[in-house]
Amino acid sequence: MEEKKESLNFIEQIITDDLKSGKHKDITTRFPPEPNGYLHIGHAKSICLNFGLKKTFNGKTNLRFDDTNPSKEETEYVDSIIEDIKWLGFEYDNLFYASDYFDQLYDWAVMLINDGKAYIDEQTPELISEQRTNPTTKGIESPYRYRAIEESLRLFQEMKDGKHADGSMVLRAKVDMNSPNMHMRDPIMYRIMRKHHHRTGDKWCIYPMYDYAHGQSDYIEGITHSICTLEFEVHRPLYDWFLNQIDTTGKRPRQIEFARLNLTYTVMSKRKLLELVNNKYVNGWDDPRMPTISGMRRRGYTAQSIRNFADRIGVAKRENMIDVGLLEYMVREDLNKKANRVLGVLDPLKVVITNYPEDKTEEFDAINNPEDESAGKRKIGFSKVIYIEREDFMEDAPKKFFRLTIGSEVRLRYAYFIKCENVVKDDAGNITELHCTYDPESRGGQSPDGRKVKGTIHWVDSKTCIDAEIRLYDRLFVKEDPDDIGENETYVDYLNQDSLKTITAKLERRLLDVCPGQNFQFERKGYFCVDKDSKPVHPIFNRTVTLKDSWSKISEK
Ligand code: ATP
Ligand code: MG
Secondary structure (H helix, E strand, O other): OOOOOOOOOHHHHHHHHHHHOOOOOOOEEEEOOOOOOOOEHHHHHHHHHHHHHHHHOOOEEEEEEOOOOOOOOOHHHHHHHHHHHHHHOOOOOEEEEHHHHHHHHHHHHHHHHHOOOEEEEOOOHHHHHHHOOOOOOOOOOOOOOOOOHHHHHHHHHHHHOOOOOOOOOEEEEOOOOOOOOHHHOOOEEEEEOOOOEOOOEOOOOEEEOHHHHHHHHHHHHOOOEEEEEHHHHHHHHHHHHHHHHHOOOOOOOEEEEEOOOOEOOOOOOHHHHHHHHHOOOOOOOOOOOOOEHHHHHHHOOOHHHHHHHHHHHOOOOOOOOEOHHHHHHHHHHHHHHHOEEEOEEOOEEEEEEOOOOOOOOEEEEEEOOOOOHHHOEEEEEEOOEEEEEHHHEOOOOOOOOOOEOEOOEEEEOOOOEEEEEEEEEOOOOOEEEEEEEEOHHHHHHOOOOOOOOOOEEOEEEOOOOEEEEEEEEOOOEOOOOOOOOOOOOOHHHHEOOOOEEEEEEEEOHHHHOOOOOOEEEEOOOEEEEEOOOOEOOEOEEEEEEOOOOOOHHHHHO
C-alpha cells in the first residue's frame, strides 16, 4: 500500500522548527538500548523513528548501549542488537557505550558534590524511598543532606575505591524534596554494586543510575533530539536539571517523548520475554512466535515489512494498542511481491489417475512469481499418482463447493482437469485415496471444449515430491492484551497451548534446494520461510503467515 505522507509528525515538526530558527545546523539522534535482552518489535519502532529522522533531515544516528547496570547485561545481547539493526537496514554513524563515559560521569558527580548539589546518603534504599513520601506530602530530608562537602567527597572516593559494602551508601543529587514530581526528590545518582561489567570488567564497583547517565551521555555525544517513550515524560525535569549542572554552551539535547508500541496477542517487556525463554515456553529468543526482531526474521518477516509497519503506524503522543493483524498485513503485502510461488500439500490425500499411463511422466511450466516476471519459470513433474489437499475433497459437498467431489471436475494447477470417480476408504471409514480420471485434452489446464471448471486446486506429484517438516505457528497468547489480567493471574496463564504444530508436508522437488531465510508462497496456503535448522536432506519450513487477510478492519477502511 502506497502511503502518501500528508504532514510532518510532531517530532519532525519540532526538528524542522529547530533547523529553521538556527537552533541547530544539523541533527543527531540516538538509539539507546540496554543490552539486557534481544530487540523486539517495539524497539524496531524506535529504531525506524530515530534512523528515519537521520534520513529525513540528513543527520546522524548513534547506537549507544546503555550499559549502566551490569547485573543484567551481556555481550550476547550486544551482538544480537547490532545484528538486528543492520538486518533492519540501518547504519549507525557511531557505536558508543554509556560505559565509555564512566570517567567523565564520575568527574561531573564530583563537581556536583563540590557545588553542594550532591551528597552521600548512608541510609538504606528502602528508607530513602519511604522518605520521599508521596506527591502531595512534603518529603523528609535525609539526615545526611547537609553533611560537609569534604565528607561526601571522601566517601564518594572511598565508594569508588571499594571501601564500602554494596548497598551501604549512595550518592544523591540535592534537588528538591518537596517537588510534586517524585523523581526530583533527591534522586540517586550512584550505587555500589560489585558486579563484573561486560566492558569495564572489575574497574568499577559503583555504577551511575539511568537518569543521571542518560542525559549526560546524550550531551557528550552532541545528541540534539533525544527521543524516548512516554513513561520518561515525568523524568524530563530531572533530565534537564542534570544538564543544567554541566552545560555552559546552551547547545543541549532536548528530550521528546512518543507513545510506545503495544501489539495485540503478545507481551513486550524484556523481563517477560526473558521469562518465556528461561522457562522454556518458547525455544529461545529467536523462536518464531516471539515478538523479537530475531524471531520475526526467523519466521520469515522481511525487514521491509517491519519498516513499512513502523511507518504506517506513525508516531503517537498517546498510548494505544496496535492490532498484530496490521503487521501481518504488511508482511503479506511485501512477500506477495518478493516470494516465489511453489506447490505444497500440507495435509496430503492420495489421488490415482486411473486412465493415466502407468509409467508416463511429464513436466509442466510453472510461473515463479506473477508479480515479478524476472523470477522466471520452473518445471514441475506429473505422473499417475499425485497428492492433493485433503480439504479440497468433500464427499457430501454443499452446492457452492467448487473443489473436488464425486462426479465433479476440478482443474489441477498447470496440469489437467480431473474428475473424481470414486473413493477408497479404510475399515474405519476414513478416505485413504481417490480414484480420478483426467482429460488429456485439458493439458496445461485449458478447457478443450469451452466447458467450465470453477475450481483450481494445487497438488504435488508422488514420483518427484519431497517430504518436509513444516512448523505451523499461531499467536503466542490467546488474550488480546496478556498484560491486562486479574490479581491472581499471570500473563503465562494466557499462553496459547496450540501455538506450534509440526506436520510433514509433501512439496514439489524444487524445495529440496533451499537456504535458510528463503521465503516462498505455497500457493493457496500461505507464506513459508526456510528455518535455520533446515538441512538439505531434511528441509524445515516455518509458516510466516497465512494468505487470508485476517485483519478485516484494514480492508474496511
Ligand atoms: P522493556 O521495557 O521492554 O525492557 P526498555 O524500554 O527498557 O524495554 P531499552 O533497551 O531501554 O528497553 O529501549 C531502547 C529504546 O527503545 C528506548 O529508547 C525505548 O524507549 C525504546 N523502546 C522500548 N520499547 C519500546 C516500544 N514498545 N515502543 C517504542 N519504543 C520502545
Ligand atoms: Mg530501559
